[in-house]
Amino acid sequence: MKNEYRCPNCFQGDIGTGRCTRCGFSRQEEKQNPMRLPELSFLGNRYLIGRILGYGGFGITYKAFDVLNQCVCAVKEFVPIGVVARQGDGMQVTVTSKSNLEDFEHGKRRFMEEAEVLKKLTDVPEVVQVMDYFMLNNTAYFVMEYIEGATLKQLMKSYGGRIPLFNAVSMIYRAGMALDQVHRRGGIFHRDISPDNIMVTADNRVKLIDFGNAKHIIGKRSQTLSVILKHGYAPPEQYSSASSQGSYTDVYSLAVTFYYVATGIMVPNAPDRFGGEEYRPLLELCPQAGAQLSEAVDRALVLNSKNRTSSVAEFLYAFYLQLGKAAAYPDSTDGSGMPAQGGQAAPIKAYLKLAGDGGPSWSLPENKQVMIGRSSNWADIVPTNNRQVSKEHCKLFWDSLERRFYLTDCSANGTFIGNERLKKGETYILPNGGQFSLVNHICNLEVRWENG
Structure with a gap:
């Protein structure tokens, strides 16, 4: 098979006709990005680059094939929008202006540092596993396990617009427990929690993916900031490069994510909330959630970070109680998977x-x-x-x-x-x-x- 006909999804079939003869992947399904690496190019004579899995304000993630270990993996490349350009060979990147150089070099270092920390968290099953990281083409890369599954955003569509409450509570609880360990042990923050960055695997495991790095990448360039943050999920402190961020930043985004997947309704953007736009309490939209869980969400969505729930563990306590009630009373639910009335969980x-x-x-x-x-x-x-x-x-x-x-x-x-x-x-x-x-x-x- 000629290399140009090799499928960028399974790396084995022939896609010369536009659809892979082995896995059925179609060229029409491919995501496009002008900053991408050439398809089927090699990184370090080891990683064969395939299709784009996703991209954001500062990076592109590719499906890839590790020829050394003979396995599919995911490769993330540090290419911040508006900061770098691709050279004529399609591989090397260059900083677009001297004024961007300091931010780029700082962001590249932080990108590598976070990859190093994540690689040490192999005993946290819910965190995507980092297997390798390196510098090449004047930028940085890290290699992760490839995860077969669906994001919470995709699951919402399959459920008809929102995920049943018990399922949503369970998924957010497990993702949050992993996030809390990353905060406490790794000392890093995700900064990009959303339904797109929490996956559920085929065997029902939850995985946190695509760790954000916006605070370190943007420096003081507010125009880059507006590209990187996710409106609606980002708390007020992410709208200003001068504001401090911490575990409370991820608490806000995790609360918005839970609210959205459980109700199908988004919390207004932080600037709009400052302007007076309010969200409806969770209890109004999901009475079966109960007052305790609804109030926990309210505390996590406080705009002033000093008054907001400060840690993920504190936020998750109400989730733990709800899951305990459901486990203790599996036959007394209202169809959502949650118990109609309270009760104490059996240990x-x-x-x-x-x-x-x-x-x-x-x-x-x-x-x-x-x-x-x-x-x-x-x-x-x-x-x-x-x-x-x-x-x-x-x-x-x-x-x-x-x-x-x-x-x-x-x-x-x-x-x-x-x-x-x-x-x-x-x-x-x-x-x-x-x-x-x-x-x-x-x-x-x-x-x-x-x-x-």
């Missing part, structure tokens, strides 16, 4: 144990990944010291909201479900009572949850 305990009767067990924390292996210096749980088991053998995540376990192998000799060896790096779902083994039955383990 749920999850644990890992040796398969069979008797033997030790280990409690599993809620919504946090643990490492299983043979050495306590490397692993959180050590069920065996057999040297065929890796020091860091596999990762286990207990999702207390969906009541499921996620298992990922990272070993030399394999993790097995039954007699099937798991693909290294891929995540598998285990039900209550599900069993797996380290190095094909050297150590048989079982996961369980039960009402406490």
Whole structure:
């Protein structure tokens, strides 16, 4: 197959006729951007660049193929609008004027720093995983896992304009928990939370994608700022390069996102709200949400950041209570998935144990990944010291909201479900009572949850 006919979506089929012979992707579906890298060009002789997945005020994200690891990935390129231009070779970028140079270099450094921080957050499953980052073509790139799924914006369309309340609460809660960990551990802020940047995978996992960097990229150039922020989702402090931003900035955007996906109605832009335009309280549009959740949204949407809910964890407390009520009363809902009246959630305990009767067990924390292996210096749980088991053998995540376990192998000799060896790096779902083994039955383990 001639390279110019190779499909930019699956990288295997022939798209010479305009539609891929393998995956069915059509040229008419392609997003266009004059600043894009040439299709099917290579970065560093490793990443084959395909179609555009998305673009914004400061970057373009491409679907790509990693020829070294033989896998599909996503590559994000730092190309701020109005600041750089593409050279004649289609690869190199140049700053358009000397006045933009300082902002560009500062933004490029921050782009790389945030990629480095995100790469260290591999134990937060809801954050898109960064696998590589580098400088090339006078700009910066980072490589991420490619996620098959739908954004909340796309899910809204499939649901007919708004997502059922319980689903919306669950999705925002899980995205928010990950965002809180990024704030506390990474010290960085997303600055671009919206339904377009929260994805739900085919196996119902939530992923935060497209971490924003507007505050660092724009410097003091207000004209660039107006391009980068998302009107409606951006709080007042994002409209001024002189204003400080923090976790409270993401709290506002997360609250707007929840309000929109649950009601189908947007909160007015921050400047319009300053002008007197108001939003209707969540309780009026979704009575089943209850006063507590509605009031939590109101506190998160306060225009003055000093009086706004300051942390994502604080904002999510009302979501936690709603999810607990729904879990405790699964048969007393009003059709939205939320309980008609209140009640206290029954606590749920999850644990890992040796398969069979008797033997030790280990409690599993809620919504946090643990490492299983043979050495306590490397692993959180050590069920065996057999040297065929890796020091860091596999990762286990207990999702207390969906009541499921996620298992990922990272070993030399394999993790097995039954007699099937798991693909290294891929995540598998285990039900209550599900069993797996380290190095094909050297150590048989079982996961369980039960009402406490």
